[in-house]
Amino acid sequence: MPDNPQTQQEQEQPQKEQPRRRxxxxxxxxxxxxxxxxxxFCTTGYTAASTNAIAREAGVSPGTLYQFFPNKEAIAIELGDRLIHEMRETYGTALAPVAPATPLEEAIGAxxxxxxAFNTEHPVFFALMHGADVPGRMTEAHDQLHATLIGRIEGxxxxxxxxxxxxxxxxxxxxxxxxxxxGLELVLASEGAERTAYVQEVKDVLVRYLDPLTGDRPGRR
Known part of the structure; x- marks a missing residue:
């Protein structure tokens, strides 16, 4: 007698679900x-960090960590790749060209x-990308990101x-x-009202620097 199709489907379903759960x-x-x-990485810096410290912070054994990452550099690369992807999405909107009538303060402030917001939410991005000990192939990714950022700022x-x-x-x-x-270094080193004040200072410095360079344009203060 042929197998019941319904029974086969019921047997196969758990087998499909187990890999997804894993x-x-x-x-x-x-x-x-x-x-x-x-x-x-934010607390100790990349060089002083260890896989044991990361495992301890995560509340797992070093053996569990090694099931997913062979070493500290692999962890940093994976973390950096994810942050770079998110950063690219951020600057895609943050540095879009603006209409000529946009006030300078508004363009710079936005x-x-x-x-x-991105850097204060992910302070490790600054620690990895702007530190003196950028790990492994992240140096190349950092250089590419920097060149792209400069290009978008130029736009x-x-x-x-x-x-x-x-x-x-x-x-x-x-x-x-x-x-x-x-300015970002000062912002990341402060909190609360002091951080807000430093952010405003960065905006003010940039506006004062760019204001004489933008010429007689609409929206100029």
Whole structure:
């Protein structure tokens, strides 16, 4: 007698669900380890961090950690890749060219707010990407991200500085990014009202730097 199709389906269903459950548990464990690594990297820096410290922060044994990552560098690379992907989504909207009539304070403020929100939510991004000990192949990813960010800043500045020479826009983009990065260190080192005040200072410095360069444009204060 042929097998009952319904019975076969009932037998196969648990077999299909088990790999999915194992995969879901694995993803949760990876997320747990990455969150712990982010905390350790922020606290001690990448060089001083260890897999034992990450496992301890995650509340698991080192053996459990090694089931998912062979070493500290692999953890940092996975964490960095995820953050870079999210960062690309952030700057895609934060640094879009603006309409000529957009006030300078509004254009700068919107971009700074988005970047500050990302970096304060993920302080490990700064620790990994701007530290002196960027691990392994993350150096190349960091350089690519930096070049792309400068290009997007140039696009934003071109909309704010119509008629400016390309070399001037590029130079201004590098200076602007340097100002922002320096201010970000102060922002990440503070909390509460003090952090808010530093964010506003960064905006004010950028506006004062760019205001004389934007010329007689609509929306200029």
């Amino acid at each position: 995969q879901a548990r694995g993803e949760r464990r990876i997320a747990q380890l990455l969150e712990a690594a982010a905390q350790v 971009a700074v707010d988005r970047f500050m 934003l500045l071109a909309s704010l500085m119509p008629g400016a020479a390309p070399a001037d826009i590029t130079r201004t983009a590098h200076v602007r990014f340097g100002i922002y990065k320096s």
